[in-house]
Amino acid sequence: MPDVLDQIHAQARAAMDDHGLTDWDLVFDQAVRRAGATRFDRRSISLSAPLMQRYAQEGAHDEIRETVLHEIAHALAGRRHNHDATWQAIARRIGSTGRRTVAPEAPAIEADWVGTCPAGHTMTRHRRPTGIGSCSRCAPRFDERFLLTWTYRGTRLADVGSRVRVTAPGRWNGAVGTVRRVAQTRYHLAVPGADRPLTVRFEHAEPA
Structure with missing residues (x-):
């Protein structure tokens, strides 16, 4: 876990302990659309590692603090209160703004x-x-x-059946292959001389 996440973890852990959540866990996840989540079934608070890192990089330390307090308020209010008046009162009492969503001007993952x-x-x-x-x-x-x-x-992106040239450094740099499949972030290419389809990141291929 990068140093910045270690620091955030320590700060969030201390805040949770200060508010009586000593028997709750604190974890990071890979969410990019929401900054935090409270999981009552697991008695844990989860923070988005990508967004926490982005907040830290942009100097948005208030957003980190707001996210932590937001989720602590959920844990204290209980699962039935969501963002109602009870949750909002608790959030404000512990130092949160009581805002229900991330601020529009907060840094985001593009x-x-x-x-x-x-x-x-x-x-x-x-x-x-x-x-x-x-x-x-x-x-x-x-x-x-x-x-x-x-x-x-x-x-x-290239369509299945079209031809692209590999631009990634290494043995297959410059090789031309046929797109057999378009996956989440990579092409699967049939390249002459290769025993099996090559997987090449989109940014490492260009139209041939």
Whole structure:
């Protein structure tokens, strides 16, 4: 666990102990859409490692503190109170703002996937979209006139059956292969001379 997470863990652990949660666990997870979670069944508070690191990098220490106190308030209020008046009163009593969601100006993890419709509307995803979708702003139901075109970190991906050149350093640098599968972050390529399909990250391949 990186040093910054060690520091955050120590601070959050101390805050939990100060508020009587000595028998609760504190863990990190890989969530990118929410900063924290309270798991009553496990008696644990979970913090997003990617977001905590991002907050620390951006100097948003108030957001780290707010996230920790937000989840402590949930643990103290109990599972039935969610973000109601009881939870809000407890949150404010222990030093939280009582805000129900992350501040709009708080640092965020940028999504790798951006879908754009013919009208220019965009939507984002942190995981590769599955299937074919259309713009919900242009049509409430699926409409092929408003199909979304997805890019990964600004680059449109190659289709299955197309040919790409490997740009990653190493033995296969410069090799040209055929896309057999498009996975979450990598192509599976059939390359002449390779005993099995190569897995190549999207950013390490270019149209051939």
